[in-house]
Amino acid sequence: MQLFNIFKVKREERWLALAMLAVFVMFNALVIAGHYHAYTMGAHGGFWSIFTKNFRMSGYDNWSWITISGMRIHFETVRHPLYLTFLYPLYLLDSWLIDAVGYNFAVYFMAAILVFSAFYAVVFMYRVFREVLGVTRFDATLLTLFLFSFGHVLVPSMVPDHFIISMMFLTMTLYITGMKMKKGRLLTAWQGCVLTFFTAGMATSNGVKTLLAGLFTNGRRFFSWKNVSLGAVLPFLLLLGIQQSQYYLLEVPQEAVIRNIVHVNREKDARKVEQHINERESWLKSHTGRSAGDGAVGKLMDISTPRGETLVENFFGESVQLHQQYLLKDVSWDRPVFVAYSWAANYVVEAVVVLLFVAGIVSGCRERFFRMLFAWFACDVTLHLVLGFAINEVYIMTAGWAFIIPVACGYLLRRLPQRLRRPYRWLLAALTAFLWMYNAGQTAFYLCSRIC
Incomplete structure (x- = not known):
């Protein structure tokens, strides 16, 4: 199976995929329409206030909108080392468009990524049911629709967060390794490298799942020197290098800017800033359980x-x-x-x-x-x-x-x-x-x- 040929939609998948595509497009359009004029303001600066004031859905973050709009990084790149790499080219394009036409396209760029990811998550899950489990076309369609009827499988397809992107990569991993198992073939080292790189790049915990998939697919051969070095160690080293480069090139300078903004705000109205901080900490404390310790973990x-x-x-x-x-x-x-x-x-x-x-x-x-x-x-x-x-x-x-x-x-x-x-x-x-x-x-x- 050619790794990148799997994005070609097969004839029997088209009606389901197109129907779900229409659903995803509709819901993303409703999200954007919610505060259309605010979301598309081409103002330089103030994007954090614009988006956090107007968007709030179930705890999902809107950091991707803010990053694309003004390259302010609010998510932890250690846990999502490749996410910023996905967003940075969109930031460059959006920044140019804001200067050229005074209109912010960030919500549209992110919606395109979400719809693409949700679309292929549907395709890959249908193939898991149809080709890996071997059920009928009707049953594969029914089971796929059953999955996407779940509240928090549907919602990630429209919110500007990484979850549906992660799901696409995980379902792709399921399909590829499932077919390998069915045909009695091994997951090659380079295939494992690519899958681990993208799944762990979206969320590091997903890298563990991809390594488990390689272990179940290859058995003892998973521990060969070539497979461990190329399929497991190399992608994590690449992701570490990417994350550290982003940290020193983008995050460190941003932290200095944020510290200056906080300092200026405190000088303007220290009482208001302290009141806001105390209210937030009080709410979070009352809605969060007791932590296991004071360390980072x-x-x-x-x-x-x-x-x-x-x-x-x-x-x-x-x-x-x-x-x-x-x-x-x-x-x-x-x-x-x-x-x-x-x-x-x-x-x-x-x-x-x-x-x-x-x-x-x-x-x-x-x-x-x-x-x-x-x-x-x-x-x-x-x-x-x-x-x-x-x-x-x-x-x-x-x-x-x-x-x-x-x-x-x-x-x-x-x-x-x-x-x-x-x-x-x-x-x-x-x-x-x-x-x-x-x-x-x-x-x-x-x-x-x-x-x-």
Whole structure:
């Protein structure tokens, strides 16, 4: 399989891909329309205030808009070493356009990236179901639609953050390694290098998943000198070099500018600055659990937030079905950590999804591909639920793990007796239709209410 030929859309994939493309374009248009005049202002400076004042969805960041508009870096490049590399050429183009026509195109550039990534995430997941699992075209379409009906799989396709880009690279990795396993072939060192470079470049934790994929695909041969050096060590060295170059060329000078801005603001109105800082710290403290320590790593880990309630309301709750109250609100600003559903039916739907997931795990546990995917899932559970990283808004990580649910459902479909497959398909179709109407409907309502 040629690594870059997989971006060619096959004939049987076109109708699904085009339909989903229309959905993604529509939702991105609604996001931009929300504060169109503010988002497209060609002002030099002030982009942080413009975007953070007008955009807020569920805790997703708008740093990419700010970076493209004015090269202000607010995300941690250590955790996303390649993200700035993606955005920097767009900043140069946008800066030229702002000077030329006085119009900021940042939201359009980012929307193009999001739509492209979501489009290919659909294509790659369809291929996983169709070619790796070997289900019918109808079932592959149904399972793909089921995945993208999840609340926080759909939402990342329209917010200016990295999650849907990461999902595209992860699903591409699933497809490539799944086909390697099916055909009994090895993942070559250069293929592993490319996949690790891009997945870890978007989020370093995803690099672990790609290495696990290589291990499950190649077995003991994964530990060969060539594979370890080229497929594992080299991409991380390249990413480290890129990140350090960006840090000293762009971030260090920016930090000096920010310190000067803070100093000037304090001189203008020290009381107002202190009041704002104290209010933010008070809110964050009341909405964040107790950290594991005072070190750089310990501060990121939460040891007090209830795990049981997190599983019900956030991990399997908000991730799949958006809550009616505090719809798409941000826990860092205006949402409690836990919100209950207004309808008992939502808990019934959640229970059914979890039961199907568990049954699918039992059905697929003997398959090497599914064991690899479950190892990925175990990484996410360990990071977010055991260690507590970002546990207060764990649902925004959904796009990085939720594909295991429909894959498990696909394995369950394969194991069921023929007489039970039709009612099972009807159940999946009913769930999918409900989740699409519920999540897409609520999201559209939220976005339309913000158009001004």
